[in-house]
Structure formats: C-alpha cells, structure tokens
Amino acid sequence: MPNTAVTRGAHHIGLTVPDLAKTRAFFLDILGFSQVGEVPDYPAVFLTDGSIMITLWQAEDPATSVSFNRKNIIGLHHFALKVDGADALDELHGKLKVTDGVDVEFAPEPLGGGPTRHMMCSIPGGIRVEFIAPAS
Numbered sequence: 609m610p611n612t613a614v615t616r617g618a619h620h621i622g623l624t625v626p627d628l629a630k631t632r633a634f635f636l637d638i639l640g641f642s643q644v645g646e647v648p649d650y651p652a653v654f655l656t657d658g659s660i661m662i663t664l665w666q667a668e669d670p671a672t673s674v675s676f677n678r679k680n681i682i683g684l685h686h687f688a689l690k691v692d693g694a695d696a697l698d699e700l701h702g703k704l705k706v707t708d709g710v711d712v713e714f715a716p717e718p719l720g721g722g723p724t725r726h727m728m729c730s731i732p733g734g735i736r737v738e739f740i741a742p743a744s
Contacts, residue, residue: 620654620661621687625733626670628653630709634732635662638707639689657689675734686728686736694725697741704729716741 625631628651635641635655641662645654651666667673678685691697697716704710709732719726723743730736 618660620663622663622665623684623733623735624665624667624673625735626667626673627733628664628666630732631664631735634707634709635664638703638710660689676736678736684735686738688726688738688740691739691741693744694741697725697727697739700739701727708732 623631632643632653632655636643639657641655641657643653644656644661646652653664655662655664674681676683691700694716701712701716704712704727711730713728713730713736716725716727718724719740724740726738726740728736728738
C-alpha cells in the first residue's frame with residue numbers, strides 16, 4: 609500500500625519546563641542524550657538520542673505556571689521513547705526508581721497483553737514519558 613501521508617515521522621518534541629537545568633540533566637545523565645545546541649537568551653537547549661531531538665524551554669515564571677493534568681487540560685498527554693529491549697527497559701526502570709524528580713507511574717509491564725513491554729513515569733518538571741521495549 610503506498611504511503612499517502614504528508615509527514616515522515618517526528619523531527620523534534622518541544623517541551624516547556626519549570627527547571628531547565630534539572631530537566632536537561634535528566635536527559636543527559638539518566639537517558640544518555642547529547643546536547644546539540646542551546647539559546648541561552650531564550651533560554652532553550654536542544655538534545656538528541658541520535659534519532660529524535662528534544663527541545664526544552666525554560667518557563668518564564670514557574671511559580672505561576674499551570675502544570676499539565678492529563679484528564680483536564682488539552683495538550684500533550686505524554687510522549688513515548690523506544691528502548692533496546694526488555695532488559696534495557698528493566699535497567700532503566702531501576703535507575704528511574706531512585707532518580708530525584710521522577711515519579712514512576714507503573715513499572716514495566718506488557719502493553720495491551722502482547723509481547724511489547726512499557727512503563728510510564730513523570731520526569732523532572734512533571735511531563736509524562738512512556739518508555740517502550742518493542743517485541744523482537
């Protein structure tokens with residue numbers, strides 16, 4: 609079947625965060641992303657895992673910002689990142705359980721009863737991220 613979609617996958621995901629330094633450190637130190645740029649005056653940083661880019665922007669006034677609530681606010685419910693298999697997912701879960709600012713919503717489990725496994729957490733700044741280990 610020919611692909612008639614106009615788009616060809618994600619280029620980047622842009623996220624506004626309450627603490628740019630903490631969220632940047634999470635992506636660099638915990639997930640192993642690399643920083644590929646920044647705009648200090650904006651302020652924003654650009655990170656990549658080699659497959660997708662994440663742009664992080666500092667919220668202007670985190671004290672008056674409204675946190676996302678997945679049941680009541682229109683917007684990003686979560687985004688999902690792939691990992692290299694079930695062992696990598698379990699290893700990541702172990703790291704996330706003890707990482708400051710991370711709230712693990714649920715541990716690795718089968719996705720929809722199938723062989724693919726996933727877990728969900730909130731990262732520093734409260735954004736929900738799903739990690740998925742596709743079935744081989």
